[in-house]
Amino acid sequence: MTRYGGYLGKFLRVNLTENKIVEEQLEDKFIEKFVGGNGFGAAYLFKELPGGIDPLGPENKVILATGPLSGTPIISSPKIGFFAKSPLTGGFMDSYSGGHLSAELKFAGYDGVIIEGFSSKPVFLDINNGIAKIRDAENLWGLGTFETTRKIKEELGDDQYKIAVIGPGGENLVNYAAIIVENFHAAGRGGIGAVMGSKNLKAIAVRGTQYSPKIYNIDLLTGVAENLYREVTNDKTLMLKQKRYGTAGATSSNAASGILGTKNWQQETFDNADKIGGDAFADNVFDKNLACYGCPVKCLQKSSIKKGKYKRLESVGPQYETIYSFGSLCENDDPAVIMAANNMCNDLGLDTISAGVTIAFAMECYEKELVPRAEFGINAEPKFGNKEALLELISKIALRQDIGELLANGVKKAAAKIGQGSEDFAIHVKGLELAGHSARGYKGMTLGYAVSNRGGSHMDMRHVEERSGKFDRKSIDGKPELNYNIQSSTVIRDTLGYCTVIESAFGRVGISDAMIEVLNGVTGINFDKDSLQLLADRIWNLERAFNVREGKGREEDTLPPRFMNEPIPEGPSAGMIAKPEELEKMLNEYYHLRGWDIKSGIPTKETLERLELDFVIDELFQI
Amino acid sequence: MKLNINQDLCSGCRLCENTCAFYHKGLTSPNYSRITICHIGKWALPNITVCLHCKEPECVDACPTGAMYKDLNTETILVKEDLCIGCGLCVDACKFEAVIIHPETQVAFKCDTCNGNFSCSQKCDAKAIYLV
Known part of the structure; x- marks a missing residue:
């Protein structure tokens, strides 16, 4: 016990x-x-x-x-x-x-x-x-x-x-x-x-109804919990925004900045972004707020379609990432089709981000005549914007039928098979398809996606500090350090179990007093800033070491060629590109901060020793 | 102050359950909560079950020992646990299913108003549980 x-x-x-x-x-x-x-x-x-x-x-x-x-x-x-x-x-x-x-x-x-x-x-x-x-x-x-x-x-x-x-x-x-x-x-x-x-x-x-997590100090925890509740619920901007939009508001703000992944990232503006924007969902689709356990923010939306072909279609959500992947990325401007795709993925059990990115990839392969129409095995023409094709392809993938057999393995493996230059527009990092926050439009995300232990995830490095303008999204200056600090906070978030939705209360950049106060208040473990930083470092390095053991090092800390070779062609962020030399420069600096070998990207023995990861040293450096 | 609920506003977060159990017991498991949120159907639409302290409480009428009583000062329905024999007639009488016989104590278990504080209502940002 x-x-x-x-x-x-x-x-x-x-x-x-x-x-x-x-x-x-x-x-x-x-x-x-x-x-x-x-x-x-x-x-x-x-x-x-x-x-x-x-x-x-x-x-x-x-x-x-x-x-x-x-x-x-x-x-x-x-x-x-x-x-x-x-x-x-x-x-x-x-x-x-x-x-x-x-x-x-x-x-x-x-x-x-x-x-x-x-x-x-x-x-x-x-x-x-x-x-x-x-x-x-x-x-x-x-x-x-x-x-x-x-x-x-x-x-x-x-x-x-x-x-x-x-x-x-x-x-x-x-x-x-x-x-x-x-x-x-x-x-x-x-x-x-x-x-x-x-x-x-x-x-x-x-x-479960009968067991409770042990409470270390009831009086202390009562105060800490009360303060956090007040702080979050008094943040009217957060509460009102999440209540009305959930995360669906991001579509409009990304569209306004010209960093909304569109047509498999061939563009970053979408002509019909308004039709799938936050207000379109809030005004016409969302009916009622729902919430996860113990969360007053209630960012979930019970939703329904009121008219047209999909009348009476019910769902919860969709959230921003799904609006991006099945909306702009496939050039689909119909909220009802996004909802239908979301429901299909939930019922068939597919990740909506990877499914949408994979379908957008397949549509580009078709339009570039790399995969003939007959191989798709669907009735609708698999071109961008074809809503029926989008929905048909989701089923094909889940059942591994026809083109689905290939697409079910993700864009990295599909591109390896299709070849003919399709690798250039297979939007993944380490095999994981990218979320809807621009790797070209946020220099922090350029590095963030490249070094995420998961691959193309937006949940390790976060784009929020650059979106708000707190950090200049167009500059690489200080971005390695920002990555290190934000990753430290997201590791602590995922270790403690709180949600991204209240990141503002805990702080998004680095170890905060709020994290220490809550963690110590609940557990009674006596963490301070240094030891909590050490914990974040330990966990991040352990994930990295797992990947190193699988043969992944610096060469996989990279981005899809599209982002490194093609500038954003249009819109408010036109010209932005993730230049390979910029990425290399940031990687060097980032590895240095992390205590990793610059050439290989592998945590050094000294770093692992500092993090008390002896069992990792035994495996990675066995001779 | 009287406790009231608006089912339509409930988001199903169960912070009320957590708060109730923690207030009374210093623990958070739902079996110590005197308010219950159920999630109904495919989309988990919430339903609140809690004693609303009826004007004409049938649980009080049904109680054979006087354990379930109406406090005339506060107009709330309370339980004298030492008088309760756990017969369950109050459970049958309450059409809101707001009373149970607690499996650990074997006596009637329901909202006791937290000394008039109604702690659940203080953590309901949705205003689904509120005081009038």
Whole structure:
């Protein structure tokens, strides 16, 4: 039993091969060193996976980890991390879902779950108030996530279960298959849904009402929680913006700056951006705010289409990234089609970012006559702006039919197969398709995408400080240091479990007093600025070391050739480009700050020693 | 002050549950909360269950021991736990399902107003739970 607050002190270890479940205690030393979420996931993955394994083989593991804040009185901390070696990138992957699953898992008695091995037949995991069982899922295999979620609740006789599910995408090992949580949240990125599919694991159902995370000091925590609640809810700009738009407001602001990924990033302005802008959704589509566990910001939108072909189509969202990937990137200006695509991806279990980027890539391949129409196997012509083609392609991908067989592996592998220069416009980093924040239009993101341990993720380096004008988005000056500081804060965010939506309260650049106050208030671990920085460094380096062990170094810290060879052709940001020499310069400076070897991009022995990562040294420097 | 709810405004965040349990017990698990948010159907539309302290409380009428009573000063419905025999007649009588027999204590368990503070309402930014 741990003495620290915020934890249940227990992980479940589920071995699907042996059909065996055991409880494991969290040691205080392990908690002090890795703290939660991101830290736990990185530590378990590095320690327990041998290098070079097949991401879709039985040796890979799926790890679920909560942070110490979730389920406590600290608001807006609903995130649960999913961790595995990614089938999309072959590297470290972490993907975080909102919703109620994280708190529910704690109320069921556990801080996390380690799933290993392979089941010979479809199963799902049932965790209910301290009791975990592996249950038969033969009747659920092949079903969409909505139907699966409904049927599991029915079978277990409790409709308040919180359930993480894969759809046909995960079953068919689509390399960017998502895990869909409670029908409309997702651990979307990097194909961890396919890892579940490879294990014949259809779902993880959790019901918790009886257990509480340990409270270290009730009086102290009451004050800390109250202050944070007041600070966030008194931030009227944040509250009103999130209430009206959620993240959907970003479309309009990116369009205004000329950095809205359009037509597979051939452009960064979209003529019809207004039609899919924040106000278009807020005025015509969004009906009611919903929220994740313990979050007063309520950025989710229950939505519906009121007229036309898609009348009565219901959904939650879409959020900005989906509006980008299925909207401007495919030159689709119809909110209803974006919603339909979003729902299809949620039901089939696909990451909306990777799916949209992959479809945009396929459309460009078609228009450039690199892939003939017959190979697509769809009725509609797969050209930009063709809405029917967009929707048809989503199904093809999830079912791996016709062109879907190729596209299901992501743009990196698809381009390698298609060749003919298609690699130049395959928009990925390390195999992960890029999110909707311009790598050309934000110099910080130029470096940020290149060095993200996940690949093309917007959740490590954040664009927000450059968007607000606090840092000049057109200059590379100081951007290596900014990357280092922002990554430190996002690592702490993902380790503690709070959501990006309240990043403003915790601070976005570097380690803040607020992070220390909340973490210490909840756990009773005595962190200060130096030791929390050390924690952030340790976790980031551990992820990096995982990738190094897989043979990834400096050569993969790069961007799609399009961004380095083609300037933004039009609009307010015309001419901006991620020049290779600028990227190289930033990489040198960044590696230096990180304590990595400049030439290889590998953390030095001294750096790993400073971070007390002896077990990493043993593996990376074994002779 | 009287507790009121507006189901349409609830976002389902369950901060009220968390606050209620923490206020009373210093813990946060839902079984210590006297207010319950359920998520209904495919889109998890929220539903609030909490005692609204009826003017003519049927739970009080049903109670055979006087454990469930109306405090005339505050016009709220409270439980004298030492008088409660856990018979569950109040549970049957309440059409709002706002009373349960708690599995740990085996006595009636419902909103006790937090000494008139109604702590749930203080953390409901959506104003779905509010005082009038």
